[in-house]
Amino acid sequence: MDQMNLLWAYQAEDMKADRLEREIRRSPLRQKMENDRTQYMEKQKQHKQIQDQVAQMGDRKDAIRDALTRSQDQLNALQKRYEVTPPTELEAVRAMAAEVNRCLDTITRYEKELEKIAERVRDCDKRADAIRREGARLRAEFEQLKAQFDEQYPPQKAALEKQRAVVEQKKAEIDPVLLEQYLSAKKHITPPLSRLTNGQCSGCNTSLPSAVLNQLRNADEKTLVACESCGRFIIKG
Ligand SMILES: [Zn+2]
Incomplete structure (x- = not known):
């Protein structure tokens, strides 16, 4: 047989194998398995998204902590200046008090933001937990279905494997x-x-x-x- 006819014969066997595989895939058990797998992958994606969000919030938290330290240093410096060289003029006292207040406002704002982030992280952790549990449930269900499938479909599986072997044999000639x-x-x-x-x-x-x-x-x-x-x-x- 020439190459073209060998290829034609190979296609015939290849199509037979694909048909067997399609029949197996159409079985309700197999469809449920596919469904579980798709959902499981979706859960994994969601879990990863939440993890990314938490990591971003962690970066933001670090940045705020640094800024907070700087504001506290600034406040300490102001207090020290007040003790070492207390202002005598009313205007200077007012100006210093205003500076202290600005510092305190900034510190309060940062602390509030940190609280908010902590709350969001807790919320994310809760959601991640729920997703993990659902993922584990899907996985267990998939394994159960697979066991059922292996029990109920051995003739179909064997036929497919046999046909795949034929395809491999034909392939070798091309x-x-x-x-x-x-x-x-x-x-x-x-x-x-x-x-x-x-x-x-x-x-x-x-x-x-x-x-x-x-x-x-x-x-x-x-x-x-x-x-x-x-x-x-x-x-x-
Ligand atoms: Zn055509």
């Missing part, structure tokens, strides 16, 4: 470059190969332009030509 082209086309369209029938692509039933037909006619046995309308590789004959 040129790696062709195989790669097949697999990359399969990401966009499946099955990725079509036949040339009466000048048409059997995948999408479009009549092929003469340029493509010429390409096909002149192609050697390792060159794939794609249908311009559906993207499948066309196999002659």
Whole structure:
């Protein structure tokens, strides 16, 4: 068999394996498992977002603590100045008192912000806990479903494994470059190969332009030509 026909035969087995896999996936148990998995991943994402938020709040807390220390130093310096060189003029006393008040206001503002952050962190921790618990529940449920699935679906699983082995065998006969082209086309369209029938692509039933037909006619046995309308590789004959 030439490479093109080997590839065609490989596709037939590959499609059989995909069909078996789809049948298994359609089973209610498998769908519940998929659902649990999707939800679990969503929980993990949420958990990570909360952790990021907490880390950001931690940075903000550090910055406020630094600023708070600076304000307290400033206040101490003012007090010291007051003790060492007490102002005698009323205006100077007022000015100093105003400065002290500004300092105290700033300190109060920072302390309030720290309290608010602490409250938000507690709230985040609570939510993270709930998410962790829900994640653990989903995971346990998934494991339970998987055990049930393994118990109920061994014939289907065995059939799929057997078919996958056949696919692997066929794969070994095919040129790696062709195989790669097949697999990359399969990401966009499946099955990725079509036949040339009466000048048409059997995948999408479009009549092929003469340029493509010429390409096909002149192609050697390792060159794939794609249908311009559906993207499948066309196999002659
Ligand atoms: Zn086509």
